[in-house]
Amino acid sequence: DAGVIQSPRHEVTEMGQEVTLRCKPISGHDYLFWYRQTMMRGLELLIYFNNNVPIDDSGMPEDRFSAKMPNASFSTLKIQPSEPRDSAVYFCASSQGTGQNEQFFGPGTRLTVL
Amino acid sequence: SQQGEEDPQALSIQEGENATMNCSYKTSINNLQWYRQNSGRGLVHLILIRSNEREKHSGRLRVTLDTSKKSSSLLITASRAADTASYFCATPYASGGSYIPTFGRGTSLIVHP
Numbered sequence: 001d002a003g004v005i006q007s008p009r010h011e012v013t014e015m016g017q018e019v020t021l022r023c024k025p026i027s028g029h030d031y032l033f034w035y036r037q038t039m040m041r042g043l044e045l046l047i048y049f050n051n052n053v054p055i056d057d058s059g060m061p062e063d064r065f066s067a068k069m070p071n072a073s074f075s076t077l078k079i080q081p082s083e084p085r086d087s088a089v090y091f092c093a094s095s096q097g098t099g100q101n102e103q104f105f106g107p108g109t110r111l112t113v114l
Numbered sequence: 115s116q117q118g119e120e121d122p123q124a125l126s127i128q129e130g131e132n133a134t135m136n137c138s139y140k141t142s143i144n145n146l147q148w149y150r151q152n153s154g155r156g157l158v159h160l161i162l163i164r165s166n167e168r169e170k171h172s173g174r175l176r177v178t179l180d181t182s183k184k185s186s187s188l189l190i191t192a193s194r195a196a197d198t199a200s201y202f203c204a205t206p207y208a209s210g211g212s213y214i215p216t217f218g219r220g221t222s223l224i225v226h227p
Contacts, residue, residue, distance in 0.1 A: 004156070033214075042219040043157075043202070048209075055210035091156055098212040100145050100164070105156030 004106035006092050012112045018080040021109045023092030024073055031098055034067055034077050035091040037108070043091075049075065082113045118146070118186075118203040118218040126224045133190040135221040137203030138183075146179060146186050147204040147215055157202060157217075160188075195227045 005024040013019055025032045033048040047057040052069045060067070064083070069075040079086055089110050093103040118137040127133055137146070144165045149157040163170045163179045163186065170177045176189040190197055200222045204215035 031212075043217040045214065045216065048214060050210075050212070055212070056214070058209075093156070098214055099206060100162060102147065102159035102162065103149075103157070103215060105158070107156050108154075 004092055004094055004104050006090075006106035006109050008109060009107060010110045010112075012114065013082055014114050015083055016081045017113075018078065019082045019086075019111060019113075021077040021090050021092075021111070023075045023077070023106060025075070025092070025094030026104055027073065029094035029096050029104070030072075031095045031101075032069060032075050033093040033095075033103065034075070035093065036088045037091060038088045046077070079111075082111075084113045087111055087113050117207075117216045118205045120201065120203055120218045120221040122221060123219070124222045124224075126226065127193060129193060129195055129225055129227050131193055131225075133193050133197070133223055133225070135188045135201050135223070137186045137188070137205075137218060139186075139203075139205045140184065142181070142184075143205050144213075145206065148175075148177060148186075148188050149202045149204060149217070151200045151202065151220070153199070160201075190223075193223075193225045195225050197223060198225045199223060 034046040037043045046059045049069045067077045089108045091108045093105045095101045095103045118139045121136045147162045148160045151157045174191045179186045200220040202217045202220040206213035207216040
């Protein structure tokens with residue numbers, strides 16, 4: 001397996017534009033997580049899915065953020081409209097179960113909003 | 115949310131020396147995990163230690179867990195330049211009927227050749 005795949009790896013956009021980040025989890029993993037990493041706030045969990053269903057989105061900062069998982073092999077995180085404070089590295093991770101199961105992280109998308 | 119805190123925030127050592135990082139947490143846990151993040155990459159799982167374990171080894175890594183003090187340590191012996199990375203502890207957080215790992219801010223380790 002190629003591991004967790006994220007695209008794009010880098011995204012530079014202007015304030016107000018819509019941004020869509022994409023993630024393909026490892027086949028067979030039934031949990032998918034979206035994280036945001038910044039120097040100020042560290043690694044924050046935004047939302048996670050179990051079997052394509054959103055379970056906890058309490059970490060999503062505001063209504064400008066939305067996430068979907070239409071099937072077991074694809075998820076998107078959308079920001080509309082984007083703001084400079086959204087600049088961060090966004091990670092997708094997947095796992096088989098939770099609790100003691102390790103998470104497998106993608107390479108991340110570095111988002112810069114000008 | 116349950117979150118571990120790593121200490122120190124940054125550590126700089128020479129190749130061959132040992133590196134020790136600590137993690138403190140607030141409430142009872144049944145396991146604790148350590149991850150590594152190389153610059154510009156995602157996190158990679160290193161080791162998991164359960165609450166009924168006091169110590170665990172994996173290669174040059176040694177992890178201890180003291181549940182009475184609510185703390186864990188990660189020791190890297192005979193460090194190499196390739197060990198330069200950030201190291202995070204992750205503790206379980208109850209969410210939606212599951213336990214999700216939550217991460218501290220990490221310890222940034224620099225190993226000088």
